[in-house]
Amino acid sequence: MRYAPLKERAPGRSLPTNLIRNQLLPHVAERRPGTQILDIRRAPAPYRSSWWLENLSLALDDGTVYHLVLKDLATTVPGSRTDQVKPRAVMNPDREPWVYQTLLEPSLDGSPPFWGTGFETDGGESCMFLERVEGVPLSEIGDFDAWLAAAEWLGEFHARFQGRPSPGGPLLHHDQSLHEWWFQRAVSYRGTEAFLGLESVHRRALQEALRTEPTVLHGEFFPSNILVEDQGGRYRIRPVDWEMASFGPPSWDLAALTSGEWSLRDRTQMILAYGRAAETAGSPIPPLDGLQRNVTACRMLLAIQWLGWGPSWVPPSPHRYDWLEDARSCAEEL
Structure with missing residues (x-):
């Protein structure tokens, strides 16, 4: 992933749905070969984080529905001031996806299943997709x-x-x-x-x-x-x-x-x-x-x-x- 400076998300700005769809296509193909994405429903995640979170509901043409979380790893929530106070010496957008891919086992530790990462268009900052879990x-x-x-x-x-x-x-x-x-x-x-x-x-x-x-x-x-x-x-x-x-x-x-x-x-x-x-x-x-x-x-x-x-x-x-x-x-x- 490209290691870009943190920035605060501008009010009203969000990733285009078509971009999200394109990022998710290979992950859907891996899990449900031959299926297509019919619809993507989006909503702000209910729980507070310093990072921009969205809930996604993915409807496929075979009737399958996946509930995901999109986490923007380079863009912070307006008002959180994370971009000003989190020292770059300890922050690394590669870290969390690496942990999900390398160390965590959902069946053992209850962690959300990891779908993968994607990239935004305006500078290549990374985002991450996880399955939404109850709790x-x-x-x-x-x-x-x-x-x-x-x-x-x-x-x-x-x-x-x-x-x-x-x-x-x-x-x-x-x-x-x-x-x-x-x-x-x-x-x-x-x-x-x-x-x-x-x-x-x-x-x-x-x-x-x-x-x-x-x-x-x-x-x-x-x-x-x-x-x-x-x-x-x-x-x-x-x-x-x-x-x-x-x-x-x-x-x-x-x-x-x-x-x-x-x-x-x-x-x-x-x-x-x-x-x-x-x-x-x-x-x-x-x-x-x-x-x-x-x-x-x-x-x-x-x-x-x-x-x-x-x-x-x-x-x-x-x-x-x-x-x-x-x-x-x-x-x-x-």
Whole structure:
């Protein structure tokens, strides 16, 4: 794919339907040889993202209907300011399609089936097609069992890749240089006074996090990026939005899931659910106090990353939280 600068979609602008049809023809031919596309119905996707999303309903001449999501990998939603605050050093439009093609298995992990990528006409920016899956964001679910199910899913997913070399590709790698860069970026935006006493603790948090055996990470395992399908009392977890997929400490994803104003009891319950699932799947898990400390270290690193996104950026509502106070709170625990 061509690596183009991010841009904000102009109001009222959308990809021509004929262009979408042409991009989808080879994917339809692969799945339903000999069929033709009769109709494409389009609607804005109901869930918020920094990237432009559309729901597509594809009607074929044999009566088959496919429900897809089009995700524009180079164009952001008006007002999101993603093009201004997402550092190009960590953004790569090749990453998410690569993860779907290379690492994810819908039958195992509930991920949306990947159809393929396409290109826009005005400069060659890329877009991606996925099958639409059932579910609502975890952030909208009050049943704590759904949160425990997400923690269990995460433990099983991490266990599949732990103990193996990095898959490579365009994955981010959580190493010392990346997190030192995030800290300096946050300081440059917020001022040195805001981080008094935190730099040395940040170094300790980084050492603690990097002691663990790395694995493939979602990268932004926040509740708003986790779709949950209620299957009659059993929750199926379907993470989406893999733009920040990476290789690093497992507790990074667990820190994202348990971020926010949780009680110690509830956070501990999610950590325990994660540990049991990972251990059952064959992954070595430290004792609870060690795992909690590692999650706290990653929560601090995560808070610093949020503070480093941009000088005046306000996170979307699911992530609107006092991240500086969270960093200080984690520092006290460490």
